[in-house]
Amino acid sequence: MHPTTDFADIRMPVLYLSHGAPPLADDPLWTKQLAKWTAAMAPPASILVVSAHWEEDPLTVSATTPVPLYYDFWGFPEHYYQVKYPAPGAPALAHQVKQLLDRPQHPVQQDPKRGLDHGAYVPLVEMYPQADIPVLQISMPTLNPRELFDMGRRLAPLRDQGVLIIGSGFSTHNLRAINWHLPHDAHPPTWSSEFDDWLNRALAAGDVDSLIDFQHKAPAAAMAHPRTEHFAPLFVSLGASFEAGPVGSNKVDGFWFGLSKRSVQFG
Numbered sequence: 001m002h003p004t005t006d007f008a009d010i011r012m013p014v015l016y017l018s019h020g021a022p023p024l025a026d027d028p029l030w031t032k033q034l035a036k037w038t039a040a041m042a043p044p045a046s047i048l049v050v051s052a053h054w055e056e057d058p059l060t061v062s063a064t065t066p067v068p069l070y071y072d073f074w075g076f077p078e079h080y081y082q083v084k085y086p087a088p089g090a091p092a093l094a095h096q097v098k099q100l101l102d103r104p105q106h107p108v109q110q111d112p113k114r115g116l117d118h119g120a121y122v123p124l125v126e127m128y129p130q131a132d133i134p135v136l137q138i139s140m141p142t143l144n145p146r147e148l149f150d151m152g153r154r155l156a157p158l159r160d161q162g163v164l165i166i167g168s169g170f171s172t173h174n175l176r177a178i179n180w181h182l183p184h185d186a187h188p189p190t191w192s193s194e195f196d197d198w199l200n201r202a203l204a205a206g207d208v209d210s211l212i213d214f215q216h217k218a219p220a221a222a223m224a225h226p227r228t229e230h231f232a233p234l235f236v237s238l239g240a241s242f243e244a245g246p247v248g249s250n251k252v253d254g255f256w257f258g259l260s261k262r263s264v265q266f267g
Contacts, residue, residue: 010042012159014152016167016237017252017263019051019123022073022080024256027184033252034126037265045162046093046134048155050237051119052169052230056139059101059151060109062116064091064136070115085121090134093163097138100154106141119168143228145212145235152239159267165240167233171199171260172224178258188255195224196253196260203248203264208238224260241266 017034024030053072054060066089071081098108116124120137140148155165172192179186188196198218202210210217212235218224225231248264255261 044164057141062137148235149239152236167237173230191220191223
């Protein structure tokens with residue numbers, strides 16, 4: 001168990017991480033980077049994850065009692081489907097999320113059977129392997145960057161209650177343009193490296209406007225993200241950290257099969 005912490009005196013940071021496909025958990029560098037990252041942070045009271053792999057409108061919260069994980073991938077070796085992460089449910093956090101996000105036109109729903117998908121549990125297995133921190137996942141009701149940013153801003157008060165907010169996506173994500181026959185650490189394609197360099201500079205400058213308008217401001221944006229879903233969790237993280245100044249501190253960088261693993265901490 002984690003040591004007793006007075007969460008009233010702690011404002012938790014906000015994370016955006018590149019969670020990877022299940023095999024990324026076999027990369028010893030990535031797993032060490034995640035473990036080192038969380039070791040340097042105060043332990044959270046609970047964790048709220050916005051994953052690229054759950055789009056649902058109206059906004060929906062996951063199960064608040066233990067249910068099986070959601071293995072939302074196909075064609076992998078059997079051992080990836082045997083991974084367990086029996087984290088406690090987070091009913092109190094679900095209630096808080098509903099209070100913050102519920103609107104008459106957009107009521108918050110709950111799916112009592114929806115377990116954590118791999119965008120949540122793959123990194124959490126490495127970050128908090130004891131699985132003793134309550135975890136809640138919420139869906140993305142839209143891929144509109146500005147609306148997700150505003151959603152993050154409404155979630156920001158949770159930071160002062162010991163909640164670690166994690167946007168889980170991938171900093172570049174174009175699976176059709178990747179040569180899977182190359183080594184996983186081969187030199188990345190130009191579209192991925194150029195976008196990653198732009199992202200690094202925009203995060204370091206806290207340039208929220210450019211990040212939200214990345215489809216027009218970033219080089220190779222259409223190649224780096226043919227669809228927005230893996231970049232979209234970043235906007236929630238930016239919104240949740242905005243009042244404190246959303247300047248990202250790099251915690252993970254580099255590439256995996258040409259995809260940028262860049263992951264950052266705000267606050």
